[in-house]
Amino acid sequence: MQPPVVITRPGERGAVLAAAIEARGLPVARLEAMRVEALPETPEQRAAWLDFDHFRRVVVVSPFAAVCLAEALDRYWPQLPLGIDYYAVGAATAAVLHERLGVRVHVPPSTAGEDTSEALLTLGSLRTLHDEKILLVAGEGGRTLLAETLTERGARVTRLAVYRRTLQPPEPAMADCLAAGDFRALVVSSGEILEYLARWCSGAALNQPLIVSSARLATLAGKLGFRDSVVARGATPTALAAAVADACDPQEADVDQDDLEKG
Incomplete structure (x- = not known):
């Protein structure tokens, strides 16, 4: 079984993002680091x-x-x-x-x-x-x-x-996932969550693709030690899912994005 894409968006919006990524054939694990x-x-x-x-x-x-x-x-x-x-x-x-x-x-x-x-x-x-x-x-x-x-x-x-x-620590299974870098990509669209989760990320996790929603977050990620940041075209589920696909399978993502733009 392939490692999941870990997403950190809370609540209903997290569910929508998960569905957008799963629609591209990628498994998703939700990390509830923030309660609103x-x-x-x-x-x-x-x-x-x-x-x-x-x-x-x-x-x-x-x-x-x-x-x-x-x-x-x-x-x-x-x-x-x-x-x-x-x-x-x-x-x-x-x-x-x-x-x-x-x-x-x-x-x-x-x-x-x-x-x-x-x-x-x-x-x-x-x-x-x-x-x-x-x-x-x-x-x-x-x-x-x-x-x-x-x-x-x-x-x-x-x-x-x-x-x-309110920030809350990852559940034990998700903490182990971050510690081992056992995920396909990590998706974060909040600077507060990114700074908070960095303490659980090992060297392996810092080398995995990190999908962020802005150049500002990419700059923050670099300061925190993340080495492979991918900036999505925005914070919408569609934009973030496209960036995940690009990071996980660049050739397939290019085709999907071209189709999306034509539509």
């Missing part, structure tokens, strides 16, 4: 939801943040206020916003090549903000780039943490 849970509503959150119509733009950083936003707005706003522009760091987050709220969502340009905060900030509508009120919906901790840059550009930013991420 919504935070209890705080007075700050409640104030933001009640004053939601005061915001000119709303920026959402992850699919789970989008779910939390949609559930809150369903409680406070049976009908969404008009005149608000919505932004998402990546396509998966935009899809949740569109499905749950029915809104048009601005995403990073496809030419940016990555689903990142940096790419989102290249949008022309976020360059000059002139005292506009912006709601940034995110998790606890995480990067501060969006809030800092939008503030520097003139916005009044309210950053609202609506969920927490």
